[in-house]
Amino acid sequence: MTARKLLTISLATAALLIAAFTSSAQDRQTDQTPLLPRAQRQQDDAPQGVRDMLIRMQIEKAKKDFQERLDRAERATKLSHLIGASVEKTSKVSNEDRERIDDLEKITKDLLDDLGGDAGDLIDEVTDQDTGKTPAATAKELENAVAIMAAELKKTTRFTISAAAIESSGAVLRIARVLRSYQ
Numbered sequence: 584m585t586a587r588k589l590l591t592i593s594l595a596t597a598a599l600l601i602a603a604f605t606s607s608a609q610d611r612q613t614d615q616t617p618l619l620p621r622a623q624r625q626q627d628d629a630p631q632g633v634r635d636m637l638i639r640m641q642i643e644k645a646k647k648d649f650q651e652r653l654d655r656a657e658r659a660t661k662l663s664h665l666i667g668a669s670v671e672k673t674s675k676v677s678n679e680d681r682e683r684i685d686d687l688e689k690i691t692k693d694l695l696d697d698l699g700g701d702a703g704d705l706i707d708e709v710t711d712q713d714t715g716k717t718p719a720a721t722a723k724e725l726e727n728a729v730a731i732m733a734a735e736l737k738k739t740t741r742f743t744i745s746a747a748a749i750e751s752s753g754a755v756l757r758i759a760r761v762l763r764s765y766q
Contacts, residue, residue, distance in 0.1 A: 649741035652697050655690050656733040659755070662687045663729035666762070670722035676765045684763050687729070691755045694736070700749035718765040725758045 666683050670676055676684075695701070732755050735748035 645741050655694050656736045659687055659690045659729050660733050663726045667722040667726040671719045674719055676718050681763055684759050688756060688759050691752050695752045698744050698749050721762045725762055728754045728758050
């Protein structure tokens with residue numbers, strides 16, 4: 584082999600090696616050195632402080648949502664007492680009572696949504712045992728159903744969902760529908 588061929592082969596090999604090193608250098612992360620590569624961190628990972636802040640925000644939101652659920656149960660209890668007292672006093676359902684019943688249904692449906700229940704399925708169930716013979720008896724049953732619903736909600740934590748609370752919410756909706764139908 585002549586010296587010229589040997590020089591050409593060695594230059595070609597050197598050019599290939601240089602090309603290989605430069606292409607691998609372009610693949611490295613900016614925080615890595617060629618001799619001591621650091622642990623790779625994904626670019627889209629949030630810093631630890633930001634993740635902690637997001638987790639704290641989620642916890643605070645869950646606490647706030649749970650407290651709002653309990654507050655709605657208290658409002659429903661107050662409304663049911665007002666409805667019961669009014670209907671017992673007059674033995675009929677007035678327009679003001681119907682508005683209160685609408686508010687009670689709205690609050691109960693919001694509670695059901697929070698709990699993951701479906702109001703449509705719960706209202707359509709057979710309700711022979713849910714209704715009284717008179718508006719006053721039905722209003723009393725509504726008060727009892729709301730009290731049961733509130734008690735079930737108070738038993739839960741922000742980590743649990745109660746099937747009993749969902750069922751009692753359905754009973755409240757069914758009785759409210761019957762109470763609204765009275766003249």
